Amino acid sequence: MYERLRVDRSTTVDRVVDALRSALFAGDLEPGTPLREQPLAEALGVARSTVREAMTMLVTEGLAIREPNKGVSVAILHPAAVADICNARFVLESAGVRAWFDADDLARERVRKAMRTFAATAQDGADPEAMTETHLAIHRSLVALTGSERLIATQDSITGEARLALARVDALRQDARQQVASHRKLIRLLERGDLDECVEELRRHLAGAEESLLEAIATPSRDAT
Numbered sequence: 001m002y003e004r005l006r007v008d009r010s011t012t013v014d015r016v017v018d019a020l021r022s023a024l025f026a027g028d029l030e031p032g033t034p035l036r037e038q039p040l041a042e043a044l045g046v047a048r049s050t051v052r053e054a055m056t057m058l059v060t061e062g063l064a065i066r067e068p069n070k071g072v073s074v075a076i077l078h079p080a081a082v083a084d085i086c087n088a089r090f091v092l093e094s095a096g097v098r099a100w101f102d103a104d105d106l107a108r109e110r111v112r113k114a115m116r117t118f119a120a121t122a123q124d125g126a127d128p129e130a131m132t133e134t135h136l137a138i139h140r141s142l143v144a145l146t147g148s149e150r151l152i153a154t155q156d157s158i159t160g161e162a163r164l165a166l167a168r169v170d171a172l173r174q175d176a177r178q179q180v181a182s183h184r185k186l187i188r189l190l191e192r193g194d195l196d197e198c199v200e201e202l203r204r205h206l207a208g209a210e211e212s213l214l215e216a217i218a219t220p221s222r223d224a225t
Contacts (some may be wrong), residue, residue: 016044016054024063024074024164031076031164031217035064060169062160077165077217085162086210091138092155093206094199096142100190103145114141115187122176131176132166138183142202162213169212182208 020040023029035055041048055072058064066072100108118134136159143155159166182205190196 012046012050013057014049016046017057018053019044020058021061021063021163022129024058025127025132029074030172031074033074034070035072035074057124060160062157063164065079073159075164077162079211079214079217081161082165082210082213082217085158086206086213088158090203092151092158093139093142094202095151096145097190097198097202099145099147099194100195102195103147107141107147109146110144111138111141112185114138115183118183119180125176132163135166135183136163137181165213165216169209169216182201212213 020035022031029035035058037048037051037055040051044051049098055064055066059066059072063075064072114134114137118131118138119131121134139159140152140155143152146152186198186201186205189201190197
């Protein structure tokens with residue numbers, strides 16, 4: 001009986017995390033907004049302990065921060081962090097690119113599948129959250145070419161910090177087809193085995209991402225007045 005209770009409770013926490021994550025990506029909760037346990041528990045119809053666990057998971061994902069004597073609030077991405085994140089991503093993803101020939105067939109196929117999923121998502125006119133998730137999956141699949149679970153975990157941690165701003169980037173971009181074309185170019189270079197050019201294209205790609213991220217965090221949300 002107790003095991004069933006733990007499973008049910010975990011499911012509730014996951015649902016609360018999903019609800020909060022969706023609100024963050026939709027811009028309903030702005031960066032810096034305090035996340036108060038009692039109001040959230042009342043709004044979601046769950047216990048405060050459930051909200052507390054959900055907020056801990058958001059902190060782990062980099063979507064929220066916990067500060068002593070201040071509690072939990074929506075994460076704020078600063079310009080210096082953007083540059084650091086993009087530099088770190090280049091190190092990890094370029095290592096994946098250079099591992100293309102040594103990677104197994106399954107890892108290479110995951111890159112192709114991630115590209116197909118991103119293209120389909122863009123074509124369907126999906127919301128920024130879905131665009132961001134499928135976009136990041138491509139870059140994660142590049143790191144996975146290294147075969148290193150630690151490098152993949154590092155990539156997840158790094159991109160977690162940028163996910164809110166990335167959602168803003170995808171919301172601000174007017175032409176999803178251009179983004180799909182940019183990523184397809186990366187994959188074509190991989191498939192051709194032109195790894196040096198692919199690394200340079202990745203460098204340009206991430207430089208553009210850095211510029212877009214800086215624009216996103218400087219642009220007021222649609223609800224700002």
